[in-house]
Amino acid sequence: MFLWERKNKMPFKDKKKRKEYEKEYREKNRNKINEQKKGYREKNKEKIRKNKKEDYEKNRDRILKQKKEYSQRPEVKEMIKERNKEHLQIPEVKKRHKKYNKEYNQNNKEKLSKQRKDYRENNRKKLKEQKREYYLRPEVKKRRREYEKGYHQRPEVKAKIREQNSLPEVKVKRKQYYKEYNQRPDIKIKINKYYRKRRKIDISFKLITNSRSHFYKALKYYSQTGKIRPSKQYGVNHEAIINHLKPFPKDLENYQVDHIIPLSKFDHNIPEQIKRAWAPKNHAWLLTEANLSKHDKLVHPDFYKKYGYNPN
Secondary structure (H helix, E strand, C coil): CCCCCCHHHCCCCCHHHHHHHHHHHHHHCHHHHHHHHHHHHHHCHHHHHHHHHHHHHHCHHHHHHHHHHHHCCHHHHHHHHHHHHHHHCCHHHHHHHHHHHHHHHHHCHHHHHHHHHHHHHHCHHHHHHHHHHHHCCHHHHHHHHHHHHHHCCCHHHHHHHHHHHCCHHHHHHHHHHHHHHHCCHHHHHHHHHHHHHHHHHCHHHHHHHHHHHHHHHHHHHHCCCCCCCCHHHHCCCHHHHHHHCCCCCCCHHHEEEEECCCHHHCCCCCHHHHHHHCCHHHEEEEEHHHHHHHCCCCCCHHHHHHHECCCC
16 A cells, blocks of 8 residues: 555545654555555556656646756766766767767768867857867876877878978978967067077077078178078088087187188078088187187198187
8 A cells, every 4th residue: 555545544634643653654664665656667667658748748848947057067977978988988878878878970971060060160269269278288288299209200191291392382382381370479479588598508509500690691691692591501500510619618608619711701692502501520619718819811731720629
């Protein structure tokens, strides 16, 4: 006999006592009540389903509102998340879920594509902010750096990038982009800060940048056009110059890089003369005072033996 069937046969009319009695009765007859409920559900499946459907249709808005409010609670969200996570770890569920998703995606390609497109169009700002926050995470930054480093070292990727960058329209676009990018005040500050920091810790980098700067000034001073092309197109390799000067003096602050045949002796309007003037073999270390006294004169080789740097 169910509780609602025994309502008129209750031994207590007082609500509080009746509640206590019901609780006690349920505790004593838990299995019996469960069996009765199960039997009732089995006999009246269609009736229960019909009643549920009618009740849902009648109170649809209220039920949906309650569900929404309930599911928005932080503790409920966390509980659902944990439950779903555990549930999806079950091998058969995982397999079934994967199979269902694959079939659904195959059968609803156009529908899903439209949904994604519409969502992106309607939530541009939100997605942009989410993406920015995601990529600013330290672990994501580190993971991306590692992946990109490996990815860009692949031969096929290198070839693809080279091919893409060699296209005329891409060259123009890149040149314009970097021109505008490098003119931004915040980027100028960032680049200068990077160069200053690297020049302090990397001697080779410092010497290479000094060589480039010197080359730019030399062409500006000795040629009619100034520097109008990259150094390599003039036949000048600054890295090779610095490698030729290795090993560096230990007391580097007391030395300067000297042109054995002075730059003033070459015609910087002739490409071949530029190449000879800036050949690695035309460079040597000289003590600062000796280099200043030498100026633009040709000197005897003994001068370099006396005032130059000889690592041996």
